[in-house]
Amino acid sequence: MSKKYTPEFSRIVNTEEQVSKKEKIILEASAQERAALAKRFELVSIDSLTAELTIIAASNGEVTVRGPMHAQIVQSCVTTLEPVPEMVEDEVKVLFSPHVSEEDMPSNPDDLEDLSEDELMALLDQPEPLVDGKIDVGEVVSQFLAVAMNPYPRKDGAELPDAALIEEEADEERPNPFAKLAGLKEQLEKKK
Template sequence: MPDNFTPEFSRIVKTDEMVSGKEKLVIEANEKERAELAKRFELVSIDSLRAELEVKTASNGEVTVRGPMSAEIVQRCVATLEPVPETVEDTVEVLFSPHVSEEDMPSNPDDLENLSEAELMALLEQPEPLVDGMIDLGEVVAQFLAVAMDPYPRKDDAELPDSIQTEEEADADKPNPFAQLADLKEQLEKKK
């Protein structure tokens, strides 16, 4: 994300100010935040977005964020572009560590190209950087929503318009070159 990115749904928690080392927080996006997130994720709407999170700090400074997230969203059907409502439910689970810096994380997809499968798996299991003891829980929930929603929403009764052919139909309409050769051979034999 660009350095000047401002999250639409931001709920900052300062982990170094937590009194007990463990807090339960309920966060919910308001109407404006949901509208802005819907624009970012190219959705028709987000009608609700809520998470009940437990933020727990370990003695080594690492912070675990865990809890259920739910949302009511409306996307466009991939076949008809009609609105498709969806209930999204997922469990947020992220480990943040002050021992990992943002420089340790890849900054663009090109950084991942030459990594082995083992290196990619290690990267996936690596904690997120905890910068200045602050975590934006709203952005964490927004990212989980983006990953959990159906990437190819489709209405139950959606069919492709008649003007669009499937690949098989298009192949059936193409003349078969071998059939054409057989016809030509037959015509030549009749002339003899």
């Protein structure tokens, strides 16, 4: 029996009930939602997460969601594990279409392995599926946060751990096998 995933920061917008073709909404994650998202993204904390989105419905049924997203997060330094605060800012921009089916979208990363670069780029340009006229704009903002934050946060002045430095030094001390071949080549040329 499969468990249905429930987003930590969910704000459903029913585009079929929009009064006008253009609507502005302001989102702000609660303390509980931020804590749950921090756990999902393996962050120390998310101190704020807001977005000001404009939802534009076109006559063909497609819906564009766009606007600025701001977050104040704290991650662990990749070298020292100390907290590293970061201000994350990004521009949300997603096109949803009722003409795209969820079955047309890859369901797992393995589906992407055999695609060419052109096919991957075409997939990135493809609209997201719009199912029953509903969009979870909170989840859209969460996904933009995940992509926009620094994947390798490092505290100012943080150095590599000693073990990594020792390994780098050991690599430098190892003789280069091609250097030996070059020396052998020189010796053979001198004998000629």
